[in-house]
Amino acid sequence: MSILRSTFLILTLTLISISLHANQEEDILIFQPSVRIGFDASGLLNRIWQPEVTNIEFSVDGKFKPDWFIAAEAGYLDIDISRELFDYTSNGLFARAGVDYNVLEKREPESNDVVLLMFRYGYSNLTHNSDRIEIVDPYWGNFNSSVDSENINSHWVELGFALKAELFRGLFLGWSVRGRYLIYSSRDAMLDPYNIPGFGIIRKSNTAYSLHYSIYYRFPF
Amino acid sequence: MKKVNTRLFIAFFGRLMHKMLLYSFFIISVFLAFVACESSDICRESTDTPLRIGFYSSDDGAEMVIIDSITVFGIGREDTLIYNNARNVSRVEVPLNVSKDTTSIGFLLRETIDTLTVIYNREINLISIGCGFVSFFDIEDISYTTNEFNSIYIENNSVRNDINEHFKIYISDTDTDID
Numbered sequence: 001m002s003i004l005r006s007t008f009l010i011l012t013l014t015l016i017s018i019s020l021h022a023n024q025e026e027d028i029l030i031f032q033p034s035v036r037i038g039f040d041a042s043g044l045l046n047r048i049w050q051p052e053v054t055n056i057e058f059s060v061d062g063k064f065k066p067d068w069f070i071a072a073e074a075g076y077l078d079i080d081i082s083r084e085l086f087d088y089t090s091n092g093l094f095a096r097a098g099v100d101y102n103v104l105e106k107r108e109p110e111s112n113d114v115v116l117l118m119f120r121y122g123y124s125n126l127t128h129n130s131d132r133i134e135i136v137d138p139y140w141g142n143f144n145s146s147v148d149s150e151n152i153n154s155h156w157v158e159l160g161f162a163l164k165a166e167l168f169r170g171l172f173l174g175w176s177v178r179g180r181y182l183i184y185s186s187r188d189a190m191l192d193p194y195n196i197p198g199f200g201i202i203r204k205s206n207t208a209y210s211l212h213y214s215i216y217y218r219f220p221f
Numbered sequence: 222m223k224k225v226n227t228r229l230f231i232a233f234f235g236r237l238m239h240k241m242l243l244y245s246f247f248i249i250s251v252f253l254a255f256v257a258c259e260s261s262d263i264c265r266e267s268t269d270t271p272l273r274i275g276f277y278s279s280d281d282g283a284e285m286v287i288i289d290s291i292t293v294f295g296i297g298r299e300d301t302l303i304y305n306n307a308r309n310v311s312r313v314e315v316p317l318n319v320s321k322d323t324t325s326i327g328f329l330l331r332e333t334i335d336t337l338t339v340i341y342n343r344e345i346n347l348i349s350i351g352c353g354f355v356s357f358f359d360i361e362d363i364s365y366t367t368n369e370f371n372s373i374y375i376e377n378n379s380v381r382n383d384i385n386e387h388f389k390i391y392i393s394d395t396d397t398d399i400d
Contacts, residue, residue, distance in 0.1 A: 050261040052350060081261075085353050104238075113242050133345060133354045135319050139295060139303065143319040143356065145345065165242035175249040194347040213249055 035062045036164075036172065038216035040075070053195070054078040059214065061100060069100040071118070077126070077197035085134045092126025092152075094198025100162065111166070112218070118160035118176065124197040127151050147191045154185040154196050164216060172216035182206040261350035267382045268348070268355050271314035272324075272339065279371040279391040285311045286392055288330055296325035296336065317380065319343060319356040330369055330392075337365045337373070337390075341380070348382065357381050369393075 043055030057075030064070050072095065079090040098120035104113060129149040136142055157180070164174035180199055183206075187193065195201050200208035278284040293304040293313055303315055303326075317339065318324045325338045341358040348355050360378035374389040 050350060052261055081350055083350075083353060086347075088347055111239065113239055115242075130347075130354075135345075135354055135356055137316060137319055139298065139301065139316045140318040140320060140324075147345070163242050163245055165239060165246065167243065173243065173246045175246055191345050192347075194350075211249065213246060 032220070033063055034218055034220055035060065036216045036218040038172075038174075038214045040073075040212050040214045042212050042214075043075075052079055052081045055197075057198075057212075059216075067102040069102070069114075069116070070098075071100050071120075072097040073120075073198075075198065077195060079128075079195060085136070087131045088128070088194065089130075090126055090128035090193060090195065092124055092128075092197040094122060094124035094196075096120040096122040096158070096198060098158075112172075113165045114163070116160075116162040116164070116176075118158075118162055118178070120158045120160070120178075122154075122156045122158060122180070122198050124154050124199060125151065126154075126193055126197050128191070128193055130191065150191075152186050152193055152196075154182060154199060156180050156182045156196075156199050166218075170218045170220065172218060173213070174216060175211065175213040177211050178209065180208045180210070182208070264349065264352035266348050266352050268352050270317070270355060270357060270380055270382050272317050272358075272380055272388070273312065273314050273384075273386045274388045274390055275312045275386050276310075277389050277391050278394045280394055282389075282391065284394075286394060287311045288392075290330070292329040294327050294329075296327055299327070312386070317341065317358050328369075333368045335366045335368050335370045337363065337370075337388075339363050355382060360387065363388075 038059040038061075040055075040057035040059065043057060046053060046055060055075065055077050057073055059071065059073040061069045061071035074093070074095045076093045077091065079088065081088045098118065100114075100116040100118050102114045102116055104115035127149055128147075130145075130147045133145045133147070134142055135145075158178050160176050160178035162174060162176035164172045166172050182196070182199060182202065185193075185196065192202070196208075200210045202208055276286045276288055278286050288310050289308065291304055291307050291310050291313070292302055293307075293315060294302045295315075295318070304310065304313060307313075315324075315326050322343065323338060323340045325336055328335045328337065339360060340362040341360050344357040344359065346355055346357055347353065358380040360375060360380065363373060363375065365373055369392055371391040371393065374391070375387065376389055377385045377387045380387060
């Protein structure tokens, strides 16, 4: 909750400062197409706290007209948990594709910073199973079970907000916050996936949110 | 003159903006590192999923009835009581059997036994790495005897690790012993 609140605060401050200076003289834009590749570092950091979870994600985006980018991400999620009461393994691939729109007005010709509103469509395919599940019940007696390997397809849409700032020439740092809505998942009634690759842990009413931070390199043309 | 000032301002503001964007990156990183990440060694959620039942007056449905003394046990586990002669109770929590699709519970109140049978679907969930697997229940059907119970209303048919009340049991306000 505190993350959402602080992100919202940063977002609001940024938008206010943009709108305050929206009515300035127009720069002459020389349109330059470009392609940027990125690596999501949040999965690496998460491994420190959750060594059982490996999330690797790459991105690519290209400017196709001023302030508009076509963007895609792809990656994989691998979960391998072995605990006293249960085992769980899950692995899968995901891809997202969509567009980014830059709302940051260009103030200096050499500035490449962007503040983006994002829209994505996402798809993932995962296989999960549990060799051993024990649920402790002191009254009726413990429950023991296992779930065979099953394959699950999921589709979702997402909206996001992102910042990308140029650190050195061509090298960018950025973060994004995204809200997702699951539109279809071929889930079985017996065992729900713990974490859908690219989507995340399902919260109430088929939604999920996530925070990413990435490092990018932009190829100039 | 005015134009130059504006240009200077824009240049200054542009740099400030750039710095702000970069700073926000580091702020977010710190948040991710220390707040957002949930360690897989800690269980923060509740793993309890009991069926929660409240007793209400059959004369005035909004009013809860305080029962002087109640004993609750699972049918088939009469050797171990869930509540043993509990005093001044208006709500009880009973465990549903995760190994079966049905659970029967006996209630001894006012020297009479009533039996409630609950039929449900089980849903096994890995709620978090730290907490492990928990079973949720979706109530399908119920049946019960009507010695002391007048009726039972299913308020919420989904039993999760939350604090919702699921059933309302309507009983008479007045103790039958008085008659």
